[in-house]
Amino acid sequence: MAATLHETPARPSADAAAPPDAPAIGLEGVEKTYRSGHETVTAVRGIDLTIPQGEFFSLLGPSGCGKSTTMRxxxxxxxxxxxxxxxxxxxxxxxxPNRRDVNMVFQSYALFPHMTIHDNIAFGLRRKKLPEAEVRRRVGEILELVELGGREKTRPGRLSGGQQQRVALARALVNRPSALLLDEPLGALDLKLRQAMQIELKRIQRDIGITFVYVTHDQGEALTMSDRIAVLNHGVIEQLGAPAEIYERPATRFTAGFIGTSNLLTGMVAERRGEAAVLDFGDAGRVIAATDAAPGDEIDVTVRPEKIALAPGAEEPPAAFSRLRGTVTEVVYLGSTTHYTVRTDSGAQVVVFRQNASDATALSARGEQVWLSWRPESAYVLPHT
Incomplete structure (x- = not known):
């Protein structure tokens, strides 16, 4: 069972006492530029952001998008x-930094190899000259929280990478900051350990109840752990929202392509059917999606690979579904799923994820003619930006 940390008074600050309901973190029109030779490089462009108390918040984006600069x-x-x-x-x-009530955890653990785990975690507390009894109590509590109880006398070199990361996390949390900042802390771990640590980090954040701000370029990490995600690109926030919202309703082409795998289909509206528009590709099929676009408008429709059904070319899909005919060009078997790449007769390339729930040998083969189909509500028309 996870330990419960005792509450202590907030750290003194040079400013007046903060309102009790104030957000943990607020950014108002924040920009950051650098000089590079004779040029000015803008890393962050006018970010406005509010992160409430107790939220697990992720800054997600590719290298060079401004997420680490924002964190710093x-x-x-x-x-x-x-x-x-x-x-x-x-x-x-x-x-x-030393007067801000936040702590930061980096990808490199930066543990003292000559010190025990207890002394590594206690280092900051002793620098504050806390009584030794208080130091022992708080170190013991945090070791239980990160599930390293009983390892107090072990040195870092005798721990696995995941255990060392927990020690680095414990060292930051033992100071009881109002927010913990984590800059790609799992990047040095192998895949299975990284996935296990994602669950552990979320558990620890939930148990301790403080704000976590997590920087990552890994979409899976952000989707797994976050309450909300800010997707950054070229120093601006492309989209801000809950993981399901960002995945199911991407606001831009960049977000649709960066978060998971998405198929982007572009076409001209041929007709309207109630609240939906129809893109007619003739004998190659049609795409139906909810939108207020009028006939003659060009729109971009995105649909996730797992929402698409794949059937032999002789099995025509239901009339109410979106459907595209094509040829399988690639098949990748991944155990639980098989990934297909299909070149549609209209010239688009579509990726399909198919669960291997029954007979995994009954796979469509390269060169086979197939129908792709999905419910109209599974597609989403990207907003014009």
């Missing part, structure tokens, strides 16, 4: 070129 401005390691950074309602834009 929250921590105080970078100062914004413009805008305001607030922690618990207080303006900390020009406050140094």
């Amino acid at each position: 401005m929250i921590a105080g390691f970078e100062e914004p070129t413009a805008g305001t950074v607030r922690l618990a309602g207080r303006d900390v834009t020009h406050v140094p």
Whole structure:
């Protein structure tokens, strides 16, 4: 059973007491530019962001999108070129890192190899000159929370990568910050351990109840752990929302392509059917999607691979479904699923994920003619931006 941490008074601050209902973190028009030779490079462009107390929040995007720079401005390691950074309602834009009530965990664990696990975790508490009895109590509590109880006298070199990451996490949490910032902390772990640690991080965050801000380029990590996600691209937030919202209703072409796998189909509206529009590809099929677009408008429709059914070319799909005829060009067997790439007769390339729930040998083969079909509500028309 996870330990319960005792509450202690908040750290003193140079500012007035924060409102009790203030967000954990607030960014108001935050920008960051750098000089590179004779050029000015903009890393972050006017970000506005509010992160409530107790939320697991992820900054997600490709390398160079501005997510780590944003994290470093929250921590105080970078100062914004413009805008305001607030922690618990207080303006900390020009406050140094050691006076901010946040801690940061990096991909490199930075543990002291000559110290025991207990002493590694206790290091910050002893620098604050807490009584040794209080240090022992708090270290014991946090070791139970990260499920390393009984390993107090072990040195880091005798721990696995996942256990060392837990020690780094415990060292940050034992100081009881108002928010914990994690900059791709699982990047050095192998796939299975990384997946296990994702569940552990979410459990620890839920048990301790403080705000986590997590930087990652891994969509799976963000979807697994987050209450909300900000998708960044070229220094701006492309979309902000819950994982299911971002996955099912991407706001831009970038989000649709970056979060998971998505099929993008472009066509001209041929007719309307109630609240839906029909893209007519003649003998190659048609696509039906809910939208207010009028006949003659060009629209982009996205549909996820797992929502598409695949059937032999002789089995025509139901009339109410979207359907496209094509030829299988690639088959990848992955055990629980098989991934198909299909070149439609209209020239589009579509990826289909099929669960191997029954006979895994009954697979469509390369070169086979097939029908692809899906319910109209499984497709989403991307907003015009």
